[in-house]
Every structure is written in structure tokens, then in C-alpha cells.
Amino acid sequence: MPMTLASSITVGSGGATQIEFTNIPQDGKDLLLLISARSGVASGADGVLASIKYNNSSDSTYTTLRVFGLGTDASSTVTTNGTSTSFYRMTTPDQAASVFAVGRVYVANYAGSANKLSFSEAGFNNSNTAIDARFTFFRRANTAAITSIQITNLDNSFVQHTIASLYTVS
Amino acid sequence: MSDTPVKIIVDLSKPEGERETIVPLTPEEIAQLELDAQRAEEELALEQAEQARIAQLKQSAKTKLITGEPLTPEEADTLVL
Numbered sequence: 001m002p003m004t005l006a007s008s009i010t011v012g013s014g015g016a017t018q019i020e021f022t023n024i025p026q027d028g029k030d031l032l033l034l035i036s037a038r039s040g041v042a043s044g045a046d047g048v049l050a051s052i053k054y055n056n057s058s059d060s061t062y063t064t065l066r067v068f069g070l071g072t073d074a075s076s077t078v079t080t081n082g083t084s085t086s087f088y089r090m091t092t093p094d095q096a097a098s099v100f101a102v103g104r105v106y107v108a109n110y111a112g113s114a115n116k117l118s119f120s121e122a123g124f125n126n127s128n129t130a131i132d133a134r135f136t137f138f139r140r141a142n143t144a145a146i147t148s149i150q151i152t153n154l155d156n157s158f159v160q161h162t163i164a165s166l167y168t169v170s
Numbered sequence: 171m172s173d174t175p176v177k178i179i180v181d182l183s184k185p186e187g188e189r190e191t192i193v194p195l196t197p198e199e200i201a202q203l204e205l206d207a208q209r210a211e212e213e214l215a216l217e218q219a220e221q222a223r224i225a226q227l228k229q230s231a232k233t234k235l236i237t238g239e240p241l242t243p244e245e246a247d248t249l250v251l
Contacts, residue, residue: 009190017175017176017177018175018199019178020179022179022182064213070221083202166180
């Protein structure tokens with residue numbers, strides 16, 4: 001599966017609440033998004049959530065299955081009719097210093113005319129002892145080709161040195 | 171969030187070096203962000219409740235195994251796939 005870097009963005013000193021890739025080339029088969037992020041405001045042990053959505057739409061078409069574990073116990077939930085999918089928890093200034101959460105999202109057949117299926121893997125360290133891991137499978141019940149992706153910090157800003165890289169897979 | 175939040179737009183139709191712009195979120199985008207954040211918090215609360223439920227079932231199952239008591243079907247489900 002050859003991958004081509006479409007673009008990589010590093011957040012500057014002012015921070016940003018959202019990173020948006022627009023006019024995504026339609027010549028690939030799948031998309032791969034890699035993200036390393038940290039949030040800017042203290043929030044306690046739960047960290048801060050980030051979401052992903054496609055085509056900057058507010059339609060309630062996301063069904064999400066999450067398998068997750070914080071510490072030793074793993075469990076799962078299913079949610080429906082979302083306007084985006086929260087897929088990622090980030091460290092904050094009251095947690096381990098300079099530790100960025102990591103994650104990736106794989107989007108299948110993004111330029112096709114079927115509903116859009118994606119999965120993500122992400123993990124963060126909410127202190128030096130507790131690690132949160134989550135595996136998320138989500139479906140957008142919308143057949144439009146994906147031309148843009150929005151990654152949003154749902155509580156504050158992504159801090160400087162947050163990196164998001166988008167690849168096309170052919 | 172007291173300051174107007176901003177987003178970084180990376181326009182892949184433009185040449186490298188000209189792709190990035192930083193713009194304030196529109197009022198509509200801010201309103202949607204707040205709705206998404208509220209929903210995400212509700213989903214996180216659901217996750218935490220589910221984690222607590224599973225942990226409690228496992229602990230109960232462990233205690234009953236040690237003392238020789240029968241498990242409930244839910245408790246058994248935490249041990250057998």
C-alpha cells in the first residue's frame with residue numbers, strides 16, 4: 001500500500017482549536033491521519049477530548065463503537081446519531097509534562113460513493129501511571145466523497161508542537 | 171474559552187508553503203463545537219459508567235469464586251468470552 005504524504009501541519013505558538021485539511025486530492029483509495037497532540041488548559045485526570053468529522057458538516061450521521069481501557073479494565077460503548085466522533089484524549093498541563101497523546105485514523109474508500117467507514121487507535125498518559133487506550137470504529141452514513149477533515153479540540157486549543165499529518169493510500 | 175478560537179486551514183489545492191491559513195471559527199462553528207463537546211462529555215460519562223460496572227462485576231465474580239458462591243450470568247460473562 002503506497003502512501004503519499006498529502007500534508008503535515010505543526011501548530012505554532014498561538015495554538016489552534018481546530019485543524020482542517022481541505023481540498024483533499026481525490027486520487028487516493030484510503031486516507032491515513034496521524035496526530036500527536038496536547039491540550040492547553042488543565043482539566044484533571046480525564047484529559048481533554050478531540051473529535052473528528054468530515055466535510056465540515058453538522059449532519060447527525062456518525063455511529064461509533066469504542067473499545068477502551070483506562071488502567072486495567074477494558075469495556076466498550078456504542079453511540080449513534082453523532083455529528084462527529086470523539087476519538088482521542090489528550091494530556092493537559094496538569095498531567096505529565098510535555099507528553100503528547102498519539103493516535104491515527106484510517107479512512108476507507110474516502111473518495112467513493114458508499115457510507116464512510118473509519119477506525120482509529122489512540123492512547124494517552126494521564127499521569128505517569130495511568131494509560132488510556134481506545135480503539136474506535138465509526139461509520140458516517142453519508143455517501144459523499146470526503147473532501148475535508150476537521151480535527152477539533154473540544155475543550156480548548158491544541159498547543160504548540162501538536163502535529164497532524166495526512167496521507168493518501170493508493 | 172474567552173478568546174475567539176481559531177482553526178488552521180491546510181488547503182491541499184495550493185502549493186506547499188502557501189497552504190496554511192489561520193482564521194477564527196465562525197459563530198456557527200463555535201456553536202457546533204459546543205454541542206459536540208457536550209455530547210462528547212456525555213459519551214465519556216457513559217464510558218466511565220461502563221468501566222465502573224465491569225470493574226464491579228469482576229470484583230464480585232472474584233469474591234464469589236473465592237468463597238464458592240454461584241456467579242450471576244453477568245458476572246460469568248466477565249470471565250468467559
